[in-house]
Amino acid sequence: MSGITLVxxxxxxxxxxxxxxxxxxxxxxxxxxxxxxxxxxxKPPSHPTYDLKAVIKLALTEDAGGLGDVxxxxxxPSDMELEARFLAKEDGIVAGIALGExxxxxxxxxxxxxxxxxxGDYVCxxxxxxKVYGQAHSIVVAERVVLNFMQRMxxxxxxxxxxxxxxxxxxxxxxxKTAPGLRLVDKWAVLIGGGRNHRxxxxxxxxxxxxxxxxxxxITNAIRSVDQxxxxxxxxxxxxxxxxxxxxxxxxxxxxxxxxxxxxRIMLDNMVVPLPNGDVEVxxxxxxxxxxxxxxxxxxxxxxxxxxxxxxxxxxxxYISSGALTHSVKALDISLKIDTELALQVGRxxxxx
Numbered sequence: 001m002s003g004i005t006l007v008x009x010x011x012x013x014x015x016x017x018x019x020x021x022x023x024x025x026x027x028x029x030x031x032x033x034x035x036x037x038x039x040x041x042x043k044p045p046s047h048p049t050y051d052l053k054a055v056i057k058l059a060l061t062e063d064a065g066g067l068g069d070v071x072x073x074x075x076x077p078s079d080m081e082l083e084a085r086f087l088a089k090e091d092g093i094v095a096g097i098a099l100g101e102x103x104x105x106x107x108x109x110x111x112x113x114x115x116x117x118x119x120g121d122y123v124c125x126x127x128x129x130x131k132v133y134g135q136a137h138s139i140v141v142a143e144r145v146v147l148n149f150m151q152r153m154x155x156x157x158x159x160x161x162x163x164x165x166x167x168x169x170x171x172x173x174x175x176x177k178t179a180p181g182l183r184l185v186d187k188w189a190v191l192i193g194g195g196r197n198h199r200x201x202x203x204x205x206x207x208x209x210x211x212x213x214x215x216x217x218x219i220t221n222a223i224r225s226v227d228q229x230x231x232x233x234x235x236x237x238x239x240x241x242x243x244x245x246x247x248x249x250x251x252x253x254x255x256x257x258x259x260x261x262x263x264x265r266i267m268l269d270n271m272v273v274p275l276p277n278g279d280v281e282v283x284x285x286x287x288x289x290x291x292x293x294x295x296x297x298x299x300x301x302x303x304x305x306x307x308x309x310x311x312x313x314x315x316x317x318x319y320i321s322s323g324a325l326t327h328s329v330k331a332l333d334i335s336l337k338i339d340t341e342l343a344l345q346v347g348r349x350x351x352x353x
Contacts (some may be wrong), residue, residue, distance in 0.1 A: 040098045041119045042191050044184055044185075044191075046200075047201075050184045053102070055182070055184075055185070056102060056106050057106065060106065060145055063145055069137070081133070082136045082139070084143075084337060086129050086335070087127070087334070087335050087344070088124065089334065089347060090333045090334075091124050092123060093123075093154060093157040093158045093192070094120075094123045094129065094150070095119050095120065095153035096146075097119045097150070099150070100113075100146040100149060100150050104146060107141055108134060108138035111134035111139065113131070115130040119192045120193070146336065151331035151334050152185075153188070153189035153192065154334060156189035156329050157193030160192075160194060162306055163306060163320075165194070167310065167312070168313060169313065170317050171195070172322065173197065174190045174323070175321055175322070176198070176201065184200075187200065189326075205237055206239040206262075208239070208242060210242055210269075213242070219248050231262075237262075243267060243288070244271075246287060249266065249292065252266060253291065253292065256296075263296060264296060264297060266292055267300075268285055269302050271285040272303040272308065278307070280312070285300055285312065285317065298316075298317045300321070301321045304321070305322075333352065
């Protein structure tokens with residue numbers, strides 16, 4: 001993202017002015033974004049190269065297209081100041097508050113943002129949960145980018161919360177099936193919703209999947225090759241292997257009982273069998289978990305839905321991963337309105353507030 005071009009103050013009012021850091025999270029920084037995260041409710045996951053500020057700038061420049069908001073410049077006096085309020089149009093878990101505030105202050109560091117809720121809180125339909133005050137141009141320019149981030153993140157967090165509650169005592173994980181360029185943002189939303197993060201990318205965990213196994217000539221060969229690779233390079237990281245049959249599970253257990261191995265987790269893929277009545281059969285998954293008997297972490301994958309996740313979680317599996325958390329997300333309906341009374345009237349008419 002290092003090639004992103006900075007935009008002029010003509011496109012984003014005060015964008016190039018001296019920035020004041022309103023959003024403070026933890027001591028962790030994300031890539032080279034130079035964003036300090038000290039008092040954030042839930043900090044984003046770490047990533048060695050991800051530049052969160054560059055992602056925000058990319059979203060803003062994508063919207064501006066070199067000319068800026070021509071409608072805003074044509075209709076709103078440049079010196080007008082006003083207040084706009086965030087309105088929830090659906091029940092759910094709100095997420096992206098911290099990121100939205102970062103967008104506002106990237107556009108205009110003088111904007112004042114206040115929230116009555118924090119990331120991870122439940123909001124009900126019709127609730128006004130935040131407001132922004134300042135230059136009208138800046139608020140309207142930032143509006144859609146802020147809402148795009150918040151609506152997507154809130155949708156992910158809402159589904160994650162429901163899945164995480166139903167999965168107990170197992171932990172719910174997302175996968176790498178995230179929107180391109182939004183990997184960290186999507187995984188941050190999962191954390192806000194009460195889930196756990198799977199590997200961030202290809203670099204932070206060895207994950208031996210079906211194609212690796214096929215190319216290596218079998219599951220034992222694949223694990224042995226990983227063990228040798230890590231030992232030769234003096235690397236230590238988590239190692240997971242995907243198994244699709246009980247025979248593969250037994251083969252993994254046999255190899256690791258005979259050889260020192262770096263394996264830490266066994267994925268049990270598609271061992272949840274869907275039934276015609278909409279239920280699922282989990283006896284194969286339960287048998288695999290019993291075979292492993294706590295020697296390794298276990299992860300169930302495949303046929304995981306809000307309706308099936310509770311039954312899967314009762315098998316004793318450590319983790320349940322679901323790509324649907326991020327690849328099939330339904331955005332939570334949130335709006336930012338200057339005239340909230342009129343917005344509520346319209347919302348009541350359409351049953352959205």
